[in-house]
Every structure is written in C-alpha cells, then in structure tokens.
Amino acid sequence: MIQCKTSKAIGGMGHSLKRKxxxxxxQGAGHYVDDIKLDGMLxxxxxxxxxxxxxxxxxxxSEAMKVPGVAAVVTGKDLEKYNLHWxxxxxxxxxxxxxxxxxxxxxxEVAAVIATSRYAARDGREAVKVEYEPMKPIMDPYKSxxxxxxxxxxxxxxxxDNHIWHWEVGDKAKTDEVFKKAEVVVEQxxxxxxxxxxxxxxxxxxxxxxxxxxxxxxYMTTQAPHAIRTVIALxxxxxxxxxxxxxxxxxxxxxxxxxxxxVYPGYVIAIAVSFLTGKPVKWIEDRSENLQADSFARDYHIxxxxxxxxxxxxxxxxFKVLADHGYTDxxxxxxxxxxxxxxxxxxxxxxxxxxxxxxxxxxxKPPGGxxxxxSFRVTEAVQAIERIxxxxxxxxxxxxxxxRMENFIKKEDFPWKSPTGWTYDSGDYHAGLKKAMxxxxxxxxxxxxxxxxAKGELMGIGISTFTEIVGAGPSKDFDILGIKMFDSxxxxxxxxxxxxxxxxxxSQGQGHETTYAQIIAEELGIPxxxxxxxxxxxxxxxxxxxxxxxxxxxxxxxxxxxAARKLRDKARKIAAYLLEVSxxxxxxxxxxxxxxxxxxxxKTIQEIVFAAYTNHPQGMEAGFEATHYxxxxxxxxxxxxxxCVVDIDKETGQIKVRRFVAIxxxxxxxxxxxxxxxxxxxxxxxxxxxxxxxxxxxxxxxxLNGTFMDYLVPTxxxxxxxxxxxxxxxSPHHPIGAKxxxxxxxVGAPPAIANAIMDALSPYGIHHIDIPIxxxxxxxxxxxxxxx
Amino acid sequence: xxxNVTVNGTAHEVEVEARxxxxxxxxxxxxxxxxxxxxxxxxxxACTILLNGKSVKSCTVLAxxxxxxxxxxxxxxxxxxxxxxxxxxxxxxxxxxxxxxTPGMILRASELLANNPNPTEEQIRWxxxxxxxxxxxxxxxxxxxxxxxxKMRGDALPSTEPVFV
Numbered sequence: 043m044i045q046c047k048t049s050k051a052i053g054g055m056g057h058s059l060k061r062k063x064x065x066x067x068x069q070g071a072g073h074y075v076d077d078i079k080l081d082g083m084l085x086x087x088x089x090x091x092x093x094x095x096x097x098x099x100x101x102x103x104s105e106a107m108k109v110p111g112v113a114a115v116v117t118g119k120d121l122e123k124y125n126l127h128w129x130x131x132x133x134x135x136x137x138x139x140x141x142x143x144x145x146x147x148x149x150x151e152v153a154a155v156i157a158t159s160r161y162a163a164r165d166g167r168e169a170v171k172v173e174y175e176p177m178k179p180i181m182d183p184y185k186s187x188x189x190x191x192x193x194x195x196x197x198x199x200x201x202x203d204n205h206i207w208h209w210e211v212g213d214k215a216k217t218d219e220v221f222k223k224a225e226v227v228v229e230q231x232x233x234x235x236x237x238x239x240x241x242x243x244x245x246x247x248x249x250x251x252x253x254x255x256x257x258x259x260x261y262m263t264t265q266a267p268h269a270i271r272t273v274i275a276l277x278x279x280x281x282x283x284x285x286x287x288x289x290x291x292x293x294x295x296x297x298x299x300x301x302x303x304x305v306y307p308g309y310v311i312a313i314a315v316s317f318l319t320g321k322p323v324k325w326i327e328d329r330s331e332n333l334q335a336d337s338f339a340r341d342y343h344i345x346x347x348x349x350x351x352x353x354x355x356x357x358x359x360x361f362k363v364l365a366d367h368g369y370t371d372x373x374x375x376x377x378x379x380x381x382x383x384x385x386x387x388x389x390x391x392x393x394x395x396x397x398x399x400x401x402x403x404x405x406x407k408p409p410g411g412x413x414x415x416x417s418f419r420v421t422e423a424v425q426a427i428e429r430i431x432x433x434x435x436x437x438x439x440x441x442x443x444x445x446r447m448e449n450f451i452k453k454e455d456f457p458w459k460s461p462t463g464w465t466y467d468s469g470d471y472h473a474g475l476k477k478a479m480x481x482x483x484x485x486x487x488x489x490x491x492x493x494x495x496a497k498g499e500l501m502g503i504g505i506s507t508f509t510e511i512v513g514a515g516p517s518k519d520f521d522i523l524g525i526k527m528f529d530s531x532x533x534x535x536x537x538x539x540x541x542x543x544x545x546x547x548x549s550q551g552q553g554h555e556t557t558y559a560q561i562i563a564e565e566l567g568i569p570x571x572x573x574x575x576x577x578x579x580x581x582x583x584x585x586x587x588x589x590x591x592x593x594x595x596x597x598x599x600x601x602x603x604x605a606a607r608k609l610r611d612k613a614r615k616i617a618a619y620l621l622e623v624s625x626x627x628x629x630x631x632x633x634x635x636x637x638x639x640x641x642x643x644x645k646t647i648q649e650i651v652f653a654a655y656t657n658h659p660q661g662m663e664a665g666f667e668a669t670h671y672x673x674x675x676x677x678x679x680x681x682x683x684x685x686c687v688v689d690i691d692k693e694t695g696q697i698k699v700r701r702f703v704a705i706x707x708x709x710x711x712x713x714x715x716x717x718x719x720x721x722x723x724x725x726x727x728x729x730x731x732x733x734x735x736x737x738x739x740x741x742x743x744x745x746l747n748g749t750f751m752d753y754l755v756p757t758x759x760x761x762x763x764x765x766x767x768x769x770x771x772x773s774p775h776h777p778i779g780a781k782x783x784x785x786x787x788x789v790g791a792p793p794a795i796a797n798a799i800m801d802a803l804s805p806y807g808i809h810h811i812d813i814p815i816x817x818x819x820x821x822x823x824x825x826x827x828x829x830x
Numbered sequence: 831x832x833x834n835v836t837v838n839g840t841a842h843e844v845e846v847e848a849r850x851x852x853x854x855x856x857x858x859x860x861x862x863x864x865x866x867x868x869x870x871x872x873x874x875x876a877c878t879i880l881l882n883g884k885s886v887k888s889c890t891v892l893a894x895x896x897x898x899x900x901x902x903x904x905x906x907x908x909x910x911x912x913x914x915x916x917x918x919x920x921x922x923x924x925x926x927x928x929x930x931x932t933p934g935m936i937l938r939a940s941e942l943l944a945n946n947p948n949p950t951e952e953q954i955r956w957x958x959x960x961x962x963x964x965x966x967x968x969x970x971x972x973x974x975x976x977x978x979x980x981k982m983r984g985d986a987l988p989s990t991e992p993v994f995v
Contacts, residue, residue, distance in 0.1 A: 058992055060921060067929025068917040070864015070904030074930065077863035160854070161847065242868040242876055242930045242964050296866070296930030297964045329869035481995040551928030551965045703995055718992045719924045722967030750873035750962070758955040758968040767995040 044711055044770075047564065048632040053571065054564030055778065058715035062571070063555040072294040075263050078248045080322040084113060086312055087163035088325075089153040089170045090335065091145040094406040094743020095179035095194075098143055098172060101153055106169040111162025113319070115170060116154040116311060118142040126314055129277065129305065131372040132522065133380075135206070136197070137409055139307045145174070146194065146369035147408045148743050149334035154311045156323065179406035179743035180204070183343065183366040186403040194369060194404045204404040206371050209380040211462045212397035220358040220395045224349035228433045233812045234422045235736040236341040236366070236407070238333050239414050240755050241550070243296020245336060246326035247309050249316035256282055258317070259289045262309055265302045265548055266588025267292040269522050271580045273305060274313065276523070281317070292578035298550035299727070300413035303374035303590050304337050334748040337374065338407070338737060339414030341366040346387075346426040354438040356393045356449045359461075361426060363400035371402060372409035375418050376514055376522050376587070382413075385462035386511040387423030389431065390471050390681060391449040396461035406743050415727050415788040417512045417591040424508045425813070428793030432505075432800065433809060441488075442797070443479060446507050447472060453771065466509060466679045467781075468771040469707060474683035475507055477769060478705040482685045495805055500690035504798025508790040510680040512782040513596025517673055522587060528673040529597035530584035531605045533562060535666040537655040539648030540572040546586010547598040548578045552784060553716045554594060558602050560712050561778060565606030566613075567633025567647045584669055592680075592782035595712065596773075601672035603777040608668040613650045619659040620645050678773045678781035682706045684794040690802050692830060695821030697733065697799060699762040704790070706766065709773045709781035718766055720784045726761045728791020732813050734760065833897040837862070838906025846893040853877045853888040855896075856903060864904035864933045868962070875961030878934035879903050885941040887934075887960075904933035907940070915981040916940055916974070922990040925974030927965030935961045939975045947983055951976075 048054030066072050103115040118140035121127040128136050140151055155166035180186045180194060186204040195201050221227060247262035258278075264270050267290040275285035295302060308325045316323040327336070343364040350356045363381065367373070375382045381400045388396045414421070435445040450471040451458050458466040479485075487503050494501045517526035530546040543562055547554065559573035577583055586598060610630065617635035618625045621643055628635045636644035645653075654666040687701045704721055711717050734754035738746040747753045754760075772779025792813060799815050800808070808823045824830045835842050837860060846855055856865050856879065865888060868876030872890035879888045880902035907914040916936045919925065926932040935958060942949065942957040949957060954972050963971060973988075980987055 060990075061924065064921040064926060064929070067926055067932050068904075068913070068920050068936070069908060070862070070933045072864070072929045074863075074866070076857075076867065079858075079861070160858070161849070240964060241928070242874055242962060243866070243928070244868075295928060296868075297928045299964070329871065329874070477995075551926075553927070705995075714994075715924050715992045718994070719927060719966060719970055722969045723927060723965045724967070726967035727964070749871045750869040751871045755874075755962050755964065757959040757962060758971065759959045761955075761968045763951070763972075764967055764969050765995045 044714055048567065052563050052567055052569050052632055054560055054632060055710065055712050057560065057713065059556055059560060059570055059713055061553050061556045062559065063553065074243055074294050074296055075246050075248060075261055076326045078261050080248060080250055083248065083322040083324055084156050084158060084319065085160045085163040086315065086323050086325040087155045087167040088151050088308060089155065089167050089172065090331065091148060091150045091152050093145060093174050093176045094148045096145050096174040096176045098141060098145065099175055100173040102171040105171065106155060106166040109162060109166045109169050111158040112155060112166035113158065114156040115166065116140065116156065116315060121314060124314065126310065129310060131370060133371040133373050133375060135371040137370045137372050139310045147406050148745055149331065149408065151307045156315055181405055181407065181739055181741060181743055183364050183403045183405055186405050194406065206367060206402040206404060207380050208401050210399035211385050213395065214397045217358050217360055217395050217397035221347065221349045221360060224357055225352045226437055227347060227349050228430060228437050229345065229347040230430055230433055230810055231345045232426065232429065232810065234340045234342045234344065234425055235813065236338045237414060237731050237735045238338055238737055238753065239299035239301035239412060240333065240753065241297030241299055241301055244327045244329060244332040245302060245306060247312050248322055248324045249312040250322040251316040251320060253320035257287045258283055258313065259291065260313065261291045261293060263295055263302045264290065264292045265298045265550060265590050267548060267578055267580050268546055268585045269525065269587055270305065272523065272525065290580045292548045295548065295550035299415040300339065300374060300590055301336055302550065303412060304372060306336060330749050333753055334745050335408055337372060337410035337412040339411050340422060341411065342422040344422065344426045346430045348430045348434045350434055352438060354440045354445050354448060356391045356434065358393060358395035359388055359427065361387055361398040365400055365402040366405050366407065367402050367411065368407035368409040369404055370409040374412045376520050376527060377418065378519055382418030383511045384419040384423045386420055386464065386509060387427050388461050389427035390451060390507050390509045392451045394461050398462065407739065413590060415724060416785045417510065417514065420511060421789045421792065424789050425793050428506045428508060429796060432797045436804065436809065442505050443475065443484060446475060446505065464511060465676060467676055467773045467775055469509065469679060469681045470769055470771050471507060471681060473769045474681060474705045474707055477767060478683040478685045478703050481765065481767060482687065482701060482703040484685065487687060500692055500802040502688045502798040502802025504686045504794045504796065504801055506684045506790045506794035506797065508682055510786045510789055511677050512592035512680060512785060513674055513678040514591045514593050515677055516675060525587065526673060527587050528671045529586040529593065529601055530669065530671045531598055531601035532584045532669040533605050533609060533667065535609065535651045537652055539568060539651045541568055542574045542576060543602065544583040545577045545598045546584050547589040547594040549589060552589065552594060552720065557712045557716060558599065561599055561602045562606045565603055566609060592785045595780045595782045596678045596776060597672055597674055599780060600674065600777045601670045604672060605668040605670035608670065609666060612666065613647060615662065616650045616653050616658060617645045620653055675775050678709065678776060680706065680708045680781040680783060680786050682786050682790045684790045686794040686798040688798040688802055690820060692824065695817035695824065697815065697817060697820065699729065699795065701765065702762050703765045704787060705769060706783060706786050707769045707771055708783035708786065709776065710770060710779035711768065712780060717783050721766045721787045722764050724785060724787025725764050725791050726756055727788045729761065729795060730756050732792040732795040732815065734814050736814050831894065833894055835896050836900040838902060848894060850893040851889055852891040852893045852896050855893040856888060862903050862905050866930055866933060868930065875934045875938060876931050878937045878961060880937055880941065885938045904936060915978040919974040919978035923970050923974040923977055925966065925970045931961060931963045935963065935971060943979050943982060948979060
C-alpha cells in the first residue's frame with residue numbers, strides 16, 4: 043500500500059489521479075501534427091529508392107511537373123546549392139538529406155515532390171523517373187568487416203574500410219585472468235535483431251516560414267523540441283534563421299519510444315522548401331515509409347561469457363559486440379559512449395570483474411539507431427546478462443531463482459560500484475524476486491513442471507532480474523551538441539492560487555500533465571487539478587532536452603519539486619509576515635503554514651499566494667513564480683524481477699504465455715495507476731521483440747516486412763494479461779526519491795520470456811534460440827533434436 | 831463528384847474525387863480530425879469509424895462508398911447528457927496513453943458491445959484485435975471496455991483502482 047502525504051483533494055504523490063489529458067483524447071480533440079491545416083499549405087511526398095545500393099544516373103522530373111497541382115520537385119542537386127544535401131548526425135557522422143549520386147539503402151529519400159494537395163503530391167511522386175545503376179549491397183555486418191569488402195562510405199576521404207568505431211570498458215587483463223582460472227565458463231552468441239518502434243502515429247511536420255518577419259514555426263513530431271530548435275539554428279544560421287527566429291512546437295504526439303528523437307531528412311527538406319517558397323509545407327510519412335526508412339533499434343550481435351565457481355558464484359563477465367548501424371551512425375544517443383548505456387550489462391549481481399568491447403560497421407541498411415523504449419542499448423545488455431545467467435545456472439545445476447538470490451547485490455551494499463564504473467543508487471533485489479516468486483507461486487509451478495515433463499509436455503518458467511539505468515543525465519557523461527542534459531520546470535502561481543507549470547520535456551503518452559501536477563501538489567499543497575501543465579512549445583517552455591530514456595521524472599520531475607520548494611520557502615516568509623511570527627515558529631503541512639503550538643493560527647497556500655500579489659512584505663519581490671534547471675548528480679537505477687510461465691505445443695511450436703508477473707522498483711511512485719499503465723505497455727513492447735518483431739532483409743537489401751501486414755506488432759490477443767506489483771527503494775539522490783519507469787518493462791521482459799521458452803525446451807538439449815522466438819524456430823529446433 | 835453523407839447526425843453534401851479515401855474526406859474535408867491514420871494497409875485500426883453502425887477502417891473505404899450512408903466518428907459519441915460510457919470507461923480506467931489509437935479503439939468497441947453486451951475478457955481481446963495500441967499493453971483497454979459494458983447494462987460499476995499483486 044502506498045502512503046500518501048496529501049489528501050485526495052490535493053492529489054499529491056501516491057494518488058491514482060485520473061489523467062487530465064484524457065478529456066481531449068477520448069473526444070477526438072487531441073491535436074496531432076497531421077491535424078494542423080494552415081492557409082496556403084503545400085504537401086510534400088518523397089520519392090524513395092527501390093534499391094539498397096545504387097548509383098543515380100538521372101532524375102527526370104519533367105512528367106511530374108506536368109501533374110496538376112505539383113509545384114516543385116526537389117533533388118539532392120537542388121539542396122547542394124545551399125549546402126543542405128548532407129547533415130551531421132548526433133554521433134559526429136554524416137547523413138544525406140537527399141542524394142546527389144548514390145543511394146545507400148532501400149527506401150532512402152531520393153527526391154521530394156511539393157504540391158497543392160496530398161493526392162497531387164503522391165501523383166507527382168509516381169511520375170518522377172529515376173534511373174539507377176544497382177550495385178551489390180552489403181547486408182551482413184560480419185561481411186562488412188571483411189577486408190575484402192568494398193568500402194561503402196566513399197564520400198569520406200581516405201576511408202579504407204567499413205569500420206565506424208571501437209569502444210571498450212572494464213579491465214581486460216583482470217577479466218582474462220579470472221576467466222582463465224575459472225571453474226566454470228559459459229558462452230553464448232546471440233543476435234538482438236533490428237526492430238522498429240512503430241508508434242501508431244508516424245513522423246511528420248508542418249514547416250511554416252514567414253518571409254516578411256523572417257520567422258520559422260516548425261510543428262513536428264519531436265520528443266526534444268528545444269534541442270531541435272538549437273540544431274536548426276546551428277544549421278540554418280548562415281541564411282539568417284537565428285535561434286530567436288525559430289519556434290518549434292511539438293503538439294500531441296502519438297507515441298515516441300525514441301523514434302521521434304532523430305532529425306529525419308523529411309523535416310529538413312520541408313524547412314528548406316518552406317524557406318524558399320514562403321509557404322507552409324506539410325510532410326507526413328505513411329506507415330511503410332516509417333517502418334522502412336526511419337531509425338531502427340537494436341541490431342547487436344553479441345558474444346557473452348560468464349565465469350564462476352562450481353558452487354554458482356558469478357566471478358566475471360565478458361561481452362563482445364558487433365553493431366550494425368546501417369549506412370551511417372545516426373544514433374539518437376546522448377551519452378558520451380558509443381554504445382550508450384550498454385555497460386549496465388554486468389547486471390544485478392555482486393562481482394567486480396568485467397570487460398566489454400564493441401565495434402560498429404556500415405551496411406546498406408537504414409541508419410539509426412534509436413532506443414525503442416529503453417535507455418539506449420540497455421535492452422541488448424540485459425538480454426545478454428539475463429540469458430547467460432540462466433545458462434550459468436543450468437551449467438552449475440542450480441535453480442535460476444536460487445542462483446540469482448545467491449549472487450544479488452545486497453540492499454545494504456548500495457550505493458554499489460559496478461565493474462564498468464556505474465554507481466547504482468539503491469535497490470532491494472532479494473525483496474523483488476521474493477515477491478515475484480510468491481505472487482506467481484514459483485515452487486508449485488516447478489512441481490507442476492516436473493509432472494508435465496514426466497509426461498513429455500513442454501512448460502517453462504523464466505526469470506529476469508534486471509537493473510535499469512535511466513534519467514540521462516549527469517553532465518559529465520551526457521550532452522547533446524555540448525548542451526548538458528539538465529531539464530527544467532517553471533511554475534507560475536496566479537493570484538487566486540491556481541498555477542501553470544511549463545517543462546522542457548515532452549509527453550508522448552506518459553501522462554506528464556497529470557504527474558507533474560501531482561509533484562507540485564505534493565510540494566505546495568495546491569490541488570493538482572488546479573495546476574495546468576504545458577510542454578512542447580519552445581516560445582513558452584523553459585529550455586530542456588526532452589523526453590526519452592525514462593528521463594522526465596528523474597530530471598524535469600526533480601526540477602518541478604525543487605522549483606516548488608523555492609516557492610514554499612517564499613511562502614514561509616510571507617506566512618511569517620502575515621501571522622507576525624518568525625519563520626522558525628511555523629510548521630508546514632501540505633497546503634498551509636501554521637504556528638507551532640497554535641494550529642488555529644494558520645495561512646493556506648492560497649492566502650499566501652494572494653498576499654504575494656497584494657500584501658507582500660516590504661523588500662520582497664512581488665509575484666509567486668519559480669524556475670529550476672536540474673542537473674542530476676547521478677543516474678537512477680530502477681530494477682525489476684519478472685517471472686514468465688509458458689506452455690508450448692510440441693507438435694506446432696506454438697508458444698502460449700500463460701502468466702507473467704512483473705515486480706518493479708522505480709522508487710517512490712507518483713501515480714500508481716500511471717506507473718502500472720507504463721509497465722503494462724512496456725511489457726507488451728517486451729513480448730514484441732521476444733516473440734514477434736524483426737525487420738527482415740534479403741541479400742539484395744530488400745526489406746521483406748516493411749508494412750503492418752507483416753511487421754507483427756502484438757494485438758490484444760498476443761499480449762497476455764499482465765500482473766504487476768512493486769517494491770519501493772527510493773533513489774537517495776533524487777528530490778522525491780523517484781527513478782523513472784517507462785522503459786523497465788521493455789528491458790526486462792524479453793529475457794524473462796526467452797528464458798521461459800528455453801526452460802521448456804532445455805530437457806531436449808535446446809539451450810538457446812535467438813529472439814524473436816517464433817513457433818517455427820521452436821518447431822525446427824525440436825525437429826532437429828528428433829523430438830518430433 | 832458529389833456525395834451525400836450523414837455524419838454524426840448532420841447531413842452533408844461533399845465534393846470528392848472518385849479515389850478519395852473516406853478517412854481523408856472525414857479529416858480533411860469535414861475537418862473531423864479525431865479519426866486518425868496509423869497505417870496504409872488497414873492493419874492498425876486508428877481510422878475506425880462506424881458506417882451505418884458497423885465499424886470499418888475508413889482508410890480502406892472510398893468516400894463514394896459512403897454515399898447515402900450514416901457515419902459516426904469519435905466527435906459524435908458524446909451527447910448533451912455527457913460522455914459515452916466507453917469514453918468514460920477509457921478515462922476512468924487509464925485505457926489510453928498517447929491517445930492516437932483511442933478513437934478507433936472506442937468505435938470498434940462500441941460495435942463489439944452492441945453485438946455482445948456482456949463479453950468475456952477473451953471475447954474483448956479478439957474483438958479489438960484489428961486495432962493496434964502501442965502504448966498501453968491492452969490490460970486497461972480491456973478493463974475500460976468491461977467498465978463501459980457494465981454501465982451500458984445498468985450493472986454496478988467495477989472498481990477503477992489499479993490492482994497490484
């Protein structure tokens with residue numbers, strides 16, 4: 043049971059307040075980017091490459107220009123005149139806006155058609171004739187590493203191979219030594235496949251350049267509007283679009299999951315066209331374009347090893363990664379590490395030795411990557427550590443739950459320094475797993491499994507006990523273009539005691555309009571329903587770095603609490619003045635200050651705020667407003683204990699998730715209903731890559747499942763009835779002890795499901811199948827072992 | 831060409847091309863932007879509306895096919911008395927996050943409940959399996975529809991509090 047300090051009427055932390063934003067969404071009054079219609083607006087459609095790798099011989103726009111309504115066709119040669127045909131990526135690489143001579147992946151932008159209507163733009167697109175000279179693409183990252191492979195990035199002077207970067211962390215010599223002496227070593231190679239966030243709203247924008255006032259308003263599907271404004275100013279400053287002349291508006295966003303962090307070529311072309319024509323230009327991609335060309339997630343080939351004792355003590359881990367980044371490294375990765383936060387992969391276990399290394403290569407696939415609802419590369423890391431932990435348990439003959447219990451970091455050992463340098467803030471891993479085991483009835487499930495196994499039936503129980511790393515982040519480790527990764531809150535309380543609060547983050551469904559109001563309600567005692575929350579307009583909101591990596595609560599949520607505390611300090615001064623006592627004689631309870639020992643002498647926050655405008659002490663600034671920019675001292679480390687039970691049909695390989703219990707520790711909970719909703723959603727985005735989703739390419743670079751007909755986003759039928767709960771270990775360094783939760787379930791669920799399936803198949807000597815684990819893969823494995 | 835449609839109870843004469851998709855007519859000619867577009871293969875259901883009371887994916891229906899028919903969109907569900915029970919159900923039970931799939935999900939559920947006033951969880955899950963939600967994990971959508979079903983039957987309303995293990 044969650045204890046609340048505030049009344050239900052105030053609705054501070056711990057209350058399952060119904061969401062304020064829902065009123066518009068349930069009535070169809072949400073305002074998404076494609077709902078924007080401006081006078082004289084032009085529509086843009088994009089011609090895309092049918093080839094994964096080809097020379098462009100010629101682009102003939104003559105027929106397209108004859109299509110009624112078509113106003114212009116823009117090619118790379120046109121953009122080249124303004125030096126806009128290439129753009130930098132966040133990872134110091136370069137990406138084409140439109141190509142001048144070569145296409146590097148199937149569905150790459152080749153030209154843009156501008157027309158007076160959506161349909162005319164599409165007609166024009168069909169009429170553009172492009173002559174290509176196809177070349178043999180490189181689709182396999184291992185082949186790409188081969189010295190005999192042709193160099194893909196011939197645009198880079200002196201580039202002699204397809205290697206992008208090498209990264210490593212940990213103590214190699216010590217790790218090799220521990221492995222050499224270890225009693226037990228297990229090793230597994232795995233591919234974490236390329237997947238797509240597939241938010242139900244695709245990406246798009248309306249670029250609206252006002253020639254007379256030299257001002258650009260950019261409405262776009264972005265998770266980070268302020269950073270985008272700075273990027274535009276840096277890129278377009280030379281044509282006079284300086285930062286004060288740019289307004290970025292992120293309207294309601296139909297799901298983000300990391301996919302709306304990058305700058306896609308479509309946005310840049312729309313701005314360029316609006317700038318040249320002086321008219322608003324709308325670009326909305328369709329689903330096929332979204333799946334085929336927007337940033338992918340994952341695509342890590344990992345070899346993971348674990349060393350330990352025969353008794354089951356983990357001593358060291360070693361990771362080797364090959365990352366397939368497509369034709370450019372366009373990762374939406376704000377950390378200073380090439381592999382993001384992959385180094386969390388040492389897991390929830392108490393050992394001090396690890397080494398990780400990774401190499402990235404170019405291939406003829408779309409660029410990326412993005413996080414897919416995780417704090418960049420954490421899911422890959424957790425899949426590796428949780429799978430290898432199960433394989434280690436199997437090898438030493440221990441129950442995977444028991445082995446985990448014996449190796450967990452103890453709660454009294456926090457803050458705990460990980461072998462790769464992180465300082466885990468807090469956790470109680472034993473309590474989490476114990477609670478999950480009790481909730482699911484672990485012991486009786488193991489008995490049932492033994493009986494089923496005796497009858498030849500396939501039932502599996504899988505565990506994942508993961509540590510997340512979120513809340514980017516401390517300035518020493520994170521920045522975007524040098525801008526530190528603080529986030530912000532600005533609170534203005536009106537004379538009547540109602541407030542507006544603005545933030546540098548941007549909700550894409552997380553419920554910020556409700557939870558931020560609750561944080562302020564908790565600190566000031568103003569009812570959450572009287573606090574209006576706004577985000578997403580760079581003209582009004584304070585500067586912030588946006589919403590992704592579960593960072594909103596750890597950063598902007600913290601900023602809200604600190605800003606509210608500044609106001610409470612001011613309120614105390616005003617109350618002392620009004621009650622004619624000293625500040626030390628006052629005590630605070632949510633919503634009012636009263637005199638110690640004389641509780642009838644009190645002033646409510648509303649009375650105090652009114653006085654701030656009407657009767658404030660001499661020498662004090664009038665008004666009741668505060669702003670705070672919060673630079674977190676550390677990341678937060680949410681954790682979870684997940685247990686999954688599967689039944690598998692031996693004849694068909696069909697996998698049924700019978701039960702799934704998720705116990706999360708995200709520190710103090712702001713709104714239990716919303717936290718649970720986030721966990722449900724993340725779990726479905728966890729079962730997705732575990733069992734269904736993968737972007738599949740053939741040798742010629744054709745995507746084989748680039749639509750929702752064949753890219754399998756789970757429906758309500760595939761998604762099981764999730765059972766969730768929590769343990770609470772507050773983050774000691776966060777002002778309200780919260781940690782962030784949106785991504786934990788996406789990170790933690792895949793290995794629980796994979797471990798359950800492998801547990802079911804283990805009696806037949808089948809110990810690993812790469813995700814997504816499909817019925818066909820299971821059937822094939824059983825067939826190969828002669829089981830069926 | 832001109833077609834006649836009744837949308838949310840109001841008669842309209844609308845000029846469309848032969849190829850105009852119903853969803854584009856609704857969104858761009860009638861300016862009812864609560865109906866959304868999430869894919870181009872009639873897989874996601876964000877564009878679901880009621881056509882003569884039957885839920886259809888309006889991205890795969892031509893506007894001309896709606897000639898002489900009645901259309902209900904999300905904007906037409908609430909009445910002077912208040913929200914439709916499904917709208918209330920989704921709000922009370924946290925049945926939405928980003929809200930993009932919600933209008934289609936609610937309209938699909940309305941036909942489901944019209945045909946089956948007391949569906950089981952499994953029937954609800956199959957019943958909405960033509961509508962994708964990327965945010966919620968579906969638990970609370972099921973709960974929202976169960977709440978609305980109870981309300982429409984006149985039964986006692988189930989608790990909307992989150993249940994934890």
